[in-house]
Amino acid sequence: MFFGGQLDELLGESSLVVDWRRSFYLNLIAHTSFTVTVAICSHQVLRNYQSGQGKPLSPIYKVVKTVYASPSRINFHLDSRKEAETSAAYPEICFAVDDFDSTFDAVVLTDVDHCYCVILDASDGAAFPSESSPRDRSSGDTRVGKTKSSKITLFSGFVSYQMVRDAYDAGRTGFGSLLSLAHSPGKADRLYMKGPGGRGEVEVAVSGVVDQSKEELDHHSRGSALGKIVRRAASVASVAAKHAYAAASSTRTSYEDMIPLRCCLMSVSLPWEHIAHDLLFKGSPPVNL
Numbered sequence: 001m002f003f004g005g006q007l008d009e010l011l012g013e014s015s016l017v018v019d020w021r022r023s024f025y026l027n028l029i030a031h032t033s034f035t036v037t038v039a040i041c042s043h044q045v046l047r048n049y050q051s052g053q054g055k056p057l058s059p060i061y062k063v064v065k066t067v068y069a070s071p072s073r074i075n076f077h078l079d080s081r082k083e084a085e086t087s088a089a090y091p092e093i094c095f096a097v098d099d100f101d102s103t104f105d106a107v108v109l110t111d112v113d114h115c116y117c118v119i120l121d122a123s124d125g126a127a128f129p130s131e132s133s134p135r136d137r138s139s140g141d142t143r144v145g146k147t148k149s150s151k152i153t154l155f156s157g158f159v160s161y162q163m164v165r166d167a168y169d170a171g172r173t174g175f176g177s178l179l180s181l182a183h184s185p186g187k188a189d190r191l192y193m194k195g196p197g198g199r200g201e202v203e204v205a206v207s208g209v210v211d212q213s214k215e216e217l218d219h220h221s222r223g224s225a226l227g228k229i230v231r232r233a234a235s236v237a238s239v240a241a242k243h244a245y246a247a248a249s250s251t252r253t254s255y256e257d258m259i260p261l262r263c264c265l266m267s268v269s270l271p272w273e274h275i276a277h278d279l280l281f282k283g284s285p286p287v288n289l
Contacts, residue, residue, distance in 0.1 A: 025276040029069050032125035032279060034095060034154075036067050038107055038265050039117040039289050043160055046115055059289050060114070065103055067095040067120075067268070069275075074098070076266055078188045078205055093275055095120060096267040100205060104264040108209055109161045112258075116164060118193070118202050119287050120155040120268050127152075127279040153286040154278050155268055157195045157202065164261055167191060168206055188264070200270040209260040 039062035049057045073089035074096045084098075097103060109116060128150065168189060188207035195201065 022272075026071070026272060028126055028279060029093060029272060029275050032069070032122050032127060034067050034069060035121050035123065036065050036095060036097070036265065036268060037117075037119040037121065037289055038063050038065070038104055038263075039119070040107060040109060041115050041117050041158065041289075043113050043115050046117075046158060057287070057289055059117070061107065062289055063104055063107060065097060067097060069093050069095060071272075073269070074267065076100070076205075078190060089269060091272055092269045093272045094267055094269045097265055100264045100266045105262070107263050107265075109164065109261045109263060110258075112161050114161045115158045116161075116204075116263050117158040117289070118155065118265060118268065119153060119289065120200075120270070121151050121153050121286060122275075122279060123151045151286045152278055152282050153284075154275055155195050155200045155202075155270060156287045157193060157200075159193055161261070164191065164206060164263065165259065168208070168259075168261060188262075190266075191263075195270075199274060200268065202268050203266045205264040205266055207262050207264075209262050 039059035041057065041059050045058060071088065071090040071093060072086050073092070073094045075085045075087060077083045077085075107116075168191075188205040191204045191206045193202040193204060
């Protein structure tokens, strides 16, 4: 840490061109802890929660992951190479999930009532004083440490299964102002979801869950003397996929019409000014799942 003349001596004339305001806020963001919550919720439950009926927001399934703020964006290749490239994201701040494919492997939409929900929370750090200082207590200032929530929701958004399915089927580059999809046959598709009011962006790898047991049975059982063995082997393959299809078919009249969709969150991006403002001034309660 540098003080007074030490900092001036180190920077010299460069101190005149340093944007101290942005430097302060970026350091505030960098020294804050963040978690992202990805959840599958019922559309009806979300409606009840938004209408203020007092009912808790209970997810069907959720994953909580620690993420880190960065002025750089990681561009993942969604093919067998699993390579990644880094590019500048500033003035956006990016929260990337490097192991997105394994972390969110079980996040599969299997029902038309399902909604894909993403929440980014901030907690702990310079913006979250744990208690008031002795000076605050002696002066009678009880605001610090009592009015500040232990968690702040910076981003919260959801899309329905049908919206994800429509974008997945179309494979087009635009879906209104909410969704867009970069389509690449034979691999996961990259879906972009805008936050409420166009604030922030979520990048998701979407792929259909293939019932491999059915594919293998169709391919190998035609005229094969080992058909019985193949059927037994196929029946135990792709357990997760079969469970997804079973859940999907239980609520739909057409088994073929329902495609379970795996949604793996890759990143959340927000403008740094919005993050800094919410860390210091946002007073609304966080979204709890």
